[in-house]
Amino acid sequence: MRLVIARCSVDYAGRLSAHLPLATRLLMVKGDGSLLVHSDGGSYKPLNWMSPPCTLAESEPDEEQAAGGITQVWTVTHKKTADRLIVKIHEVLHDSAHELGIDPGLQKDGVEAHLQQLLAEQIERLGDGYTLIRREYMTAIGPVDILATDEAGASVAVELKRRGDIDGVEQLTRYLELMNRDPRLAPVRGVFAAQEIKPQARTLAEDRGIRCVVLDYDEMRGVDSGHARLF
Amino acid sequence: MRLVIARCSVDYAGRLSAHLPLATRLLMVKGDGSLLVHSDGGSYKPLNWMSPPCTLAESEPDEEQAAGGITQVWTVTHKKTADRLIVKIHEVLHDSAHELGIDPGLQKDGVEAHLQQLLAEQIERLGDGYTLIRREYMTAIGPVDILATDEAGASVAVELKRRGDIDGVEQLTRYLELMNRDPRLAPVRGVFAAQEIKPQARTLAEDRGIRCVVLDYDEMRGVDSGHARLF
DNA sequence: TCTTTTATTTCGGTT
DNA sequence: AACCGAAGTAAAAGA
Numbered sequence: 001m002r003l004v005i006a007r008c009s010v011d012y013a014g015r016l017s018a019h020l021p022l023a024t025r026l027l028m029v030k031g032d033g034s035l036l037v038h039s040d041g042g043s044y045k046p047l048n049w050m051s052p053p054c055t056l057a058e059s060e061p062d063e064e065q066a067a068g069g070i071t072q073v074w075t076v077t078h079k080k081t082a083d084r085l086i087v088k089i090h091e092v093l094h095d096s097a098h099e100l101g102i103d104p105g106l107q108k109d110g111v112e113a114h115l116q117q118l119l120a121e122q123i124e125r126l127g128d129g130y131t132l133i134r135r136e137y138m139t140a141i142g143p144v145d146i147l148a149t150d151e152a153g154a155s156v157a158v159e160l161k162r163r164g165d166i167d168g169v170e171q172l173t174r175y176l177e178l179m180n181r182d183p184r185l186a187p188v189r190g191v192f193a194a195q196e197i198k199p200q201a202r203t204l205a206e207d208r209g210i211r212c213v214v215l216d217y218d219e220m221r222g223v224d225s226g227h228a229r230l231f
Numbered sequence: 232m233r234l235v236i237a238r239c240s241v242d243y244a245g246r247l248s249a250h251l252p253l254a255t256r257l258l259m260v261k262g263d264g265s266l267l268v269h270s271d272g273g274s275y276k277p278l279n280w281m282s283p284p285c286t287l288a289e290s291e292p293d294e295e296q297a298a299g300g301i302t303q304v305w306t307v308t309h310k311k312t313a314d315r316l317i318v319k320i321h322e323v324l325h326d327s328a329h330e331l332g333i334d335p336g337l338q339k340d341g342v343e344a345h346l347q348q349l350l351a352e353q354i355e356r357l358g359d360g361y362t363l364i365r366r367e368y369m370t371a372i373g374p375v376d377i378l379a380t381d382e383a384g385a386s387v388a389v390e391l392k393r394r395g396d397i398d399g400v401e402q403l404t405r406y407l408e409l410m411n412r413d414p415r416l417a418p419v420r421g422v423f424a425a426q427e428i429k430p431q432a433r434t435l436a437e438d439r440g441i442r443c444v445v446l447d448y449d450e451m452r453g454v455d456s457g458h459a460r461l462f
Numbered sequence: 463t464c465t466t467t468t469a470t471t472t473c474g475g476t477t
Numbered sequence: 478a479a480c481c482g483a484a485g486t487a488a489a490a491g492a
Contacts, residue, residue: 001257001271003234005329015470016345019338024331026232028257031271039334040232040262043481044282047337049275049470083470098236098325100255103270103278113250163465274468282481339470394472398478466491477480 002029005094010037012048014083020047022090027074029056031100035076035085053079061088116145116160118220119193123148125220126158126191126213144175155179155188164194164212169205176210233260236325241268241279242317251278253321258305260287262331266307266316284310292319342393342426342448347376349451350391350424354379356451357389357422357444375406386410386419395425395443400436407441 004027010020020037025047028036032052039047054076061070065088074087116135119125123132129151137147137157146158157179159172172190179188190210192201195217202212235258241251251268256278259267263283270278285307292301296319305318347366350356354363360382368378368388377389388410390403403421410419421441423432426448433443 001236001269003257005232005331012470016339016342018470021335021338023334024329025334026234026259026329026331028269030269030273034272034275036269036275038232038259038261038267040329040331041265041283041334042261044265044267044277044280045470045481046275047334051274051468051470052272094327094329096325096327098255098257098271100236100257100271103251103254103256103272275470276468402478464492466489468489469487471484471488472486473482473484475481475483477478 001031001100002097003027003094004029004092006089007091007093008087008089010048010088011086012084013086014078014081018048024093027087033076035074035087037087048085050076050078050083050085054083055079112160112162115162115195115215115217115220118217119158119160119215120146122220125215126156126193127151130156139175139178141174141178144179150189155185156191157188158191158193161192161194162196164192164197164201166198166201166204168192168194169201169208169210172205172210173208232262232331233328234258234325235260235323237320238322238324239318239320242319243279243315255324258318264307266305266318268318279316281307281309281314281316285314286310343391346393346426346446346448346451347391349448350389350446351377353451356446357387357424358382361387370406370409372405372409375410381420386416387422388419389422389424392423392425393427395423395428395432397429397432397435399423399425400432400439400441403436403441404439 005024006027007022007024009022012018026038028038033054033056034052035050035056036046037048057075059073059075061073065073069090070088072089074089076085120132120135123130126148127150131149133147133149135146136143144157145160148156148158150156157172157175159168161168169192172192176188176190180186191213192205192210193213193215195215197212197214205212236255237258238253238255240253257269259269264285264287265283266281266287267277268279288306290304290306292304296304300321301319303320305320307316351363351366354361357379358381362380364378364380366377367374375388376391379387379389381387388403388406390399392399400423403423407419407421411417422444423436423441424444424446426446428443428445436443
């Protein structure tokens with residue numbers, strides 16, 4: 001990511017045409033070549049931008065532009081549409097580049113993690129007499145989301161998903177196979193818990209003796225009183 | 232505007248619906264205290280953000296957090312909704328501040344401006360014998376979008392909108408009232424022209440003797456051949 | 463086929 | 478009237 005603070009004017013031609021008069025702004029060039037033009041206020045939305053896939057070309061100003069105080073011209077062209085963003089730079093006040101790497105940023109992880117936290121707090125949703133042993137119980141092939149015991153004290157491994165798909169059942173199956181080889185744990189039964197369970201996944205799970213539990217996320221959130229609510 | 236590149240994780244307090252795992256990101260602190268968290272890819276939309284009005288507080292990590300590698304904690308609190316964004320910073324790779332000043336803002340030469348231009352060129356869409364007098368005809372309370380004369384030579388004030396709402400009818404009514412006091416112009420009739428006119432607006436307009444005209448933007452564009460098209 | 467993302471959207475709610 | 482952000486949207490893109 002490259003960050004440039006510059007006095008510039010910007011023109012956009014595409015779905016509509018728009019113009020930004022000369023002012024000092026932040027130009028954010030992302031790794032994929034996309035460009036965001038931000039001011040020091042307003043909303044999270046840039047003043048103007050070009051979405052990927054696009055290419056940025058830097059060029060020298062022509063004589064007329066140079067006479068007008070323009071020191072460089074950026075032309076950002078969209079690869080599929082004819083959209084174009086033209087940045088006329090008068091003065092560069094800051095210019096730095098940074099390696100950020102790819103972002104794991106998934107909102108899904110948030111919901112899944114929250115579901116895990118909620119189910120750990122409300123483990124009785126799996127059945128009366130259930131007790132939480134541990135979240136993220138580590139095995140040789142990865143962490144089991146939740147390990148619990150049922151009313152008889154037998155181990156139960158819980159695989160948690162937002163959307164219960166076949167992949168999740170396979171994953172849980174692998175954990176169960178491994179854990180059932182450990183005499184300190186065996187016998188371990190499986191519970192496949194999700195907000196929504198696909199019919200194919202349910203069929204496969206039940207065929208393997210894995211119980212399916214559909215979780216009501218909103219209801220679980222409503223019950224949750226572990227910490228002060230903001231709303 | 233302050234720009235920080237940091238390895239950080241981000242959480243909403245209360246609802247974990249948006250958790251961002253540890254990664255290197257751009258933290259953009261705008262002059263109004265609002266915060267934008269950007270990754271090096273994706274859309275123009277930040278991964279997460281807090282809109283103004285809000286305040287940013289920097290604090291030291293507690294012992295547990297420090298043991299986990301957190302060097303500082305930013306808490307961004309919304310002033311009205313109690314929304315909270317918590318940024319746990321592990322490592323700061325860049326930190327710079329810049330004075331940008333206020334931005335003059337985006338000039339959209341979008342649909343409304345284009346509609347005005349097109350209607351000026353195709354003024355006969357209002358009726359046979361219509362003649363354009365002037366675009367942006369200035370009055371004491373602001374410019375009338377289009378001033379024309381009808382087949383009988385009487386003045387017609389046109390208010391142009393993309394979406395014809397009640398506000399637009401009120402605006403035109405004020406113009407008409409003012410212009411009809413001017414003996415050089417009076418009598419002036421009104422035309423409310425828009426791509427789409429809401430029923431309430433139409434009712435109000437017709438009740439006041441203002442004619443409503445729905446414009447077909449695409450059709451008008453098709454006729455237009457004044458300059459090269461992008462699509 | 464189905465799921466996720468974007469839109470320089472469109473809309474309503476709020477200064 | 479302007480601004481902002483969500484979206485019983487919608488359409489395109491991606492997997």
